[in-house]
Amino acid sequence: MNLDIYNICGESDDKFDLSSIANDPNFVFENDPNFETLLLYNSEGDVISVNSWIECANYVSGGWSSNLIYFTNHDELFFYFLSSILLGYFLIKRYFFKKKENPSL
Amino acid sequence: MLTVFITVIVFVIAPWINFQLDDNVMPEYVDKTTVDFYQSNTCKLSFVEIQKINFFNKNIELLPDKFSSIKCFGKINGVDFFQDGIKVYIGTNLSIDFFIQSFFWLFFIFLIPKKDQISKQNIKPIVFLIMSLIIYLHFLGEKNYYLSIYPEFQTNLLFSNFRFNSIMITFLLLLFIFKDLMIGRLENFINYFPYMFLLVGTYNTFNINFFYILIVFIGVFSFINAKKNYYLISSYLLLSILYFYNLENVHTNFDVDKIKGFVNSSQSASSLMYWVISFYFFIYGIMYLINSSKSSFDFILFRKNLIWSGSLIVIIGVLSSLNRVLNFYFYYYLGLNKFGMNTFESIQGNTWRGLSSSAEAVGEYFIFILLFIFLSLFKKYNRLNIFELIGLLIISYGVFRANNKASLISGIILILIFFLLTKIDSLKIKIFGFLLLSSCLFIVFQQVNDYPFGYYSKGMLYHATLASNIESTLSVNQWGLSAVDDMNLGQIIIDNENSQSLSKASELILKEYTLRNNPSILPSWISVISSISVLINRSEKWGIFLAKYNPDMSEFIFGYGPGQISEYYLGHSTKYDGGLVLPHSSILLCLIFFGLIGLLIGIVLLFKTIKKNYKNSIFTILITYFLINLLKSDSLLYLNSFVLFVFILNYYKFEDIKHE
Structure with a gap:
């Protein structure tokens, strides 16, 4: 079993041929009441919910993931992180150190 | 202590930990059999994870994967098997490196006490x-x-x-x-x-x-x-x-x-x-x-810091060569230009550069420390404590391993000259001492350089022709030797007239040497420079410089500009276009950067400064030491050596010579 499928969707005793599902555009996934609904994300930021193990396995094999960070633009995140530090630095300097210099204020 | 603790956690440990653990991929001992495992699990294991079982693994070489994304920073991004070992690539990233390294180094500035x-x-x-x-x-x-x-x-x-x-x-x-x-x-x-x-x-x-x-x-x-x-x-x-x-x-x-x-x-x-x-x-x-800083310069503190920095360079250099993980950490956190040596054995048979990127530059620095300490003791500053003496022993070991003979010999000679000039009153003994010193020096050079007489005057030119791309155009004599092999410089000029295979510098020097009309019994200036280059083992490097240096008149007079080495290096094709073969003389570097005018202005200003302050004995000895060594080394291309040179050039501003 694909390791990503195992990690995201869990274990399944049933044997499915995922390629046959991919080749069938009319395939309908049936809900599995015993399967806890999962949210999956793709690189575009789209979200879907899957309600059965086979549906989950199908999407994961197509590149979807349960972890949004997996697809996040890390450069963008890092930029916001640095911007926050810069802002924090000025705020601390302005309010904390000013007060320290002039305790009466 | 809290600041040290936080800095270590945030900047030294955290970047290399994997916060997105995958329990299905466990680190393995890196060897030939596990290379494929690491190749199929890139960006999944962190550097810290593999350290646990590979800390003492001597078969691996840890290198930064500079192309890594932020996501894979600090993770194992590739493993390759080579005949000489296994290369493990650790993800590093432009943005993260700049952040981590800057703030880690700022911490050391924070440690400098306030005045x-x-x-x-x-x-x-x-x-x-x-x-x-x-x-x-x-x-x-x-x-x-x-x-x-x-x-x-x-x-x-x-x-x-x-x-x-x-x-x-x-x-x-x-x-x-x-x-x-x-x-x-x-x-x-x-x-x-x-x-x-x-x-x-x-x-x-x-x-x-x-x-x-x-x-x-x-x-x-x-x-x-x-x-x-x-x-x-x-x-x-x-x-x-x-x-x-x-x-x-x-x-x-x-x-x-x-x-x-x-x-x-x-x-x-x-x-x-x-x-x-x-x-x-x-x-x-x-x-x-x-x-x-004129008033805040503390001679004793400076001396102490020289000893500590010198000994730490040796100690960390040894640790770095003994352990591959430490080798990577020291490279990254000390901001080394090049990885420290990962072996304790000398390279090219005799030198061990340790942490430094140049054995020559670090050797110069070590001898500078010893020279400075000797002069400080002579001037009756505080004596050294036991720790400083141990530090000196460690530095002496560094001197031995760096094997910079020229620095060592020049250092010893300067100490002897200093001793002769300041401690000996009798003129006869002084003259005898100088004669003895000169004779010893001559014998040493004679023993080290056992070349035929003709090689001395042509050695540098021979290497210039050897480094130039001219072999294919050369004619061969009846013994099958080309003009280069035969050191037939006149033939080389004839063979390469208008071919532009020779650089402008090589062509000019070859013509000046071969076609000059010199009725004087004195040797030409080129022979003198070539002989010096052979004596100090620089004929090959200066020859390569001649082969590469191809300026037009304006570039020769004014230079390419500060830091502009690429035009010199890539501007004219030679046999040494790959790798990094430097001119091995800071004077030649000045010629490249600032041209003849800049070089001459520099020399005039330098001698004016020396003339004005020669009574300051420490300044005079130290600047002489540097000038001798800069003649044959590239040290000014390294930022720390450059700053040290400027400091020594201004040392007279710190030293009180009233009691001399």
């Missing part, structure tokens, strides 16, 4: 604006260097260019924090600068040096606050115009290798502008630091 007298510096916002423009010019001019690391590297200032914006924000943060740290410490920097030889400060993925940025920053703010010397500024402006006139705008990507951070990688107008502007402020910054 009692705290003078608040008036740093105007325009300083930050100028600094941002300077660094922007760098990225613009050396874009090819960064494109080779990140193919999608962009320098546009759009909001969505997050990577570049992150770099600029980190840069501003670095300057803002440094500005605060400077208060009260600025006058104390001079006492701690020997640690620049340990903490080199070159970024892993940038062609920038941390200390260069900070000194340029000091230069900019001092320039803005100081009274301007318009004569100097206009002279430099005029020279700069000539550098631009000389520039052949080619967007090269010169492999800066071990001189990363202090030379250009690209031959572009914006790169030249960056180096011209930043170098001016760099010199301004050093001079400001020196002049503002």
Whole structure:
């Protein structure tokens, strides 16, 4: 079993041929009441919910993931992180150190 | 202690931990059999995870994967098997490197004690604006260097260019924090600068040096606050115009290798502008630091820091060579230009450079420390304590391993001369001493260089022709020897007339040597220089310099500009276009950067300074030591050695000679 499928969707005793599902555009996934609904994300930021193990396995094999960070633009995140530090630095300097210099204020 | 603890956790441990653990991929011992496991599980295991079972693994070589994304920073991004070992690539990233390394090194500035007298510096916002423009010019001019690391590297200032914006924000943060740290410490920097030889400060993925940025920053703010010397500024402006006139705008990507951070990688107008502007402020910054530290220079503290920095270089160099994990950490956190040696064995049969990127430069530094300490003892400053004596022993071991014979011999001779001049009163004994010294020196050189007499006058030229791309055009004599093999310089000129295979420098020197009309019994100046080069084992390196140096008249007179080595290196094709074969003489480097005019002005100013201050014995001995060694070494290409040289050049400002 694909390791990503195992990690995201869990274990399944049933044997499915995922390629046959991919080749069938009319395939309908049936809900599995015993399967806890999962949210999956793709690189575009789209979200879907899957309600059965086979549906989950199908999407994961197509590149979807349960972890949004997996697809996040890390450069963008890092930029916001640095911007926050810069802002924090000025705020601390302005309010904390000013007060320290002039305790009466 | 809390600050040390937090710094270690945040900047040394956290970056290499994997916070997205995958329990299905467990680290394995890296050997030939597990290479495929690591190849199919890239970016899943962290550096810390594999350390647990590979800390003492001697079969691996840990290298940074400079092309890594932020997501894979600190993770194992590839493993390759080679005959000489297994290379493990650890993800590093441009933006993260700049952040981690900058803040880790700022922490060491924070450790410098504040002086009692705290003078608040008036740093105007325009300083930050100028600094941002300077660094922007760098990225613009050396874009090819960064494109080779990140193919999608962009320098546009759009909001969505997050990577570049992150770099600029980190840069501003670095300057803002440094500005605060400077208060009260600025006058104390001079006492701690020997640690620049340990903490080199070159970024892993940038062609920038941390200390260069900070000194340029000091230069900019001092320039803005100081009274301007318009004569100097206009002279430099005029020279700069000539550098631009000389520039052949080619967007090269010169492999800066071990001189990363202090030379250009690209031959572009914006790169030249960056180096011209930043170098001016760099010199301004050093001079400001020196002049503002005259009263706060502490001879004993400086000596102590010399000993500690020297011994730590040796100790960490040994540790780095014994353990591959430590070798990687020291490379990254000390900002080394090049990885420390990963073996304890000497290279090329005799030298061991340890942590330093150059055995020659570090050897020079070690002997400088010993020389300085000897002179300090002579001048009856405080005696050394037991720890300092142990430090000296460690440094002596470093001297032995670096095997810089020229520095050692020059150091010993200078000590003997110093002793003869200051301790001996009898003129006869002085003359006898000098004669004995000269004879010993002559015998040593004679023993070391056992070459035929003719080789001395032609050795350098022989190597120049050997390095040039001329072999295919040469005729062969009846013994099957080409004119190069036969050192038939006249034939070489005839064979290569108008072929442009020889550089302009080689052609000029060969013609001057061969076709000159010299009725005098004195040898030509070329023979003298060649003989010196053979005696000090520099005939090959200076020959390669001649083969490469191909300036037109204006470039020869005014130079290519500060830090502009790529035009010299790539401008004329030779057999040494790959790798990094440097001229091995700081005088030749000055000729490349500042031309004949710059070199002559430098020499005149230097001798004027020496003439004015020769009574200051420590200054005279130290500057002589440096001048002898710079003749045959590239040390001025290393930022720390350059700063040390400028410091020694101004040492007379610190030393009180009233009691001499």
